[in-house]
Amino acid sequence: MAERTRGGSGTLGTHVGAVRERPVRQRSTTPGKIVVLLGPPGAGKGTQAAKLASALGIPKVATGDVLRAAVQQGTALGTEAKRFMDRGDLVPDDVILGIMKDALSQPDAARGAILDGVVRTVPQAEGLQKALGELGRDVSAVLVFDVPEEELIRRISGRVVCEKCQTPHKGLEPGDICPKDCGRLVRRADDEPEAVRRRLAVYKAQTAPVIDWYRTHGVRVVPIDAVGTPDEVRDRVLGALER
Numbered sequence: 106m107a108e109r110t111r112g113g114s115g116t117l118g119t120h121v122g123a124v125r126e127r128p129v130r131q132r133s134t135t136p137g138k139i140v141v142l143l144g145p146p147g148a149g150k151g152t153q154a155a156k157l158a159s160a161l162g163i164p165k166v167a168t169g170d171v172l173r174a175a176v177q178q179g180t181a182l183g184t185e186a187k188r189f190m191d192r193g194d195l196v197p198d199d200v201i202l203g204i205m206k207d208a209l210s211q212p213d214a215a216r217g218a219i220l221d222g223v224v225r226t227v228p229q230a231e232g233l234q235k236a237l238g239e240l241g242r243d244v245s246a247v248l249v250f251d252v253p254e255e256e257l258i259r260r261i262s263g264r265v266v267c268e269k270c271q272t273p274h275k276g277l278e279p280g281d282i283c284p285k286d287c288g289r290l291v292r293r294a295d296d297e298p299e300a301v302r303r304r305l306a307v308y309k310a311q312t313a314p315v316i317d318w319y320r321t322h323g324v325r326v327v328p329i330d331a332v333g334t335p336d337e338v339r340d341r342v343l344g345a346l347e348r
């Protein structure tokens with residue numbers, strides 16, 4: 106799926122993917138929905154964010170994509186973020202909240218948004234709630250992607266991504282050309298084994314508590330079995346959003 110990266114001005118570019126692919130199914134039941142995708146690295150959040158954005162006709166916001174684009178462009182944001190990202194640590198909350206507010210203030214976010222990897226700490230959940238509250242909005246649902254740890258490691262160790270469109274691919278090698286013909290495939294620095302161990306530890310320590318935070322704040326939290334083909338998982342998610 107092709108996506109538009111709206112660079113924005115200055116260092117805080119925003120990655121809000123406008124949907125060029127024809128929507129799989131337009132759901133009239135979901136206008137304005139803000140859906141948060143939570144899950145460990147390798148759980149398929151990025152893949153599903155793109156599929157859901159397409160199916161629901163709403164943009165996706167992926168902080169990881171914004172940060173990687175900033176690193177690639179060598180902006181001040183990218184330089185600051187890179188040292189955290191390469192070792193598998195989280196980028197500071199104030200940086201993430203800046204990206205998030207910028208994305209939510211874009212006109213197409215009025216239709217709703219799929220937030221991919223955006224909320225990774227309790228302060229980010231609080232910051233998002235405050236920012237949405239100021240816009241008279243709220244998180245509609247939090248989807249928690251569940252994948253066994255051995256499967257996560259297997260997925261990540263075989264993953265290469267396009268340096269341009271950032272789509273992940275399996276069964277191809279670094280240096281190959283993206284099947285969408287837009288750039289070369291690279292291995293993410295934070296997909297190296299040591300960084301992956303760190304990211305999983307960071308997920309358990311800092312991101313998993315966000316699930317309880319949402320539960321205690323009355324937001325609908327839906328566990329998703331994220332093992333299966335991307336389309337199977339997408340259909341489970343769409344089913345869960347309809348209920």
Ligand code: AMP
Pocket residue numbers: 146168169170172189190191193194195196197201221222223224225226229295304
């Ligand atoms: P992702 O592509 O979502 O796996 O993100 C890649 C990296 O970007 C993460 O390992 C973090 O270093 C950084 N990052 C992305 N989103 C966030 C966030 N919400 N909070 C902190 N760091 C983030």
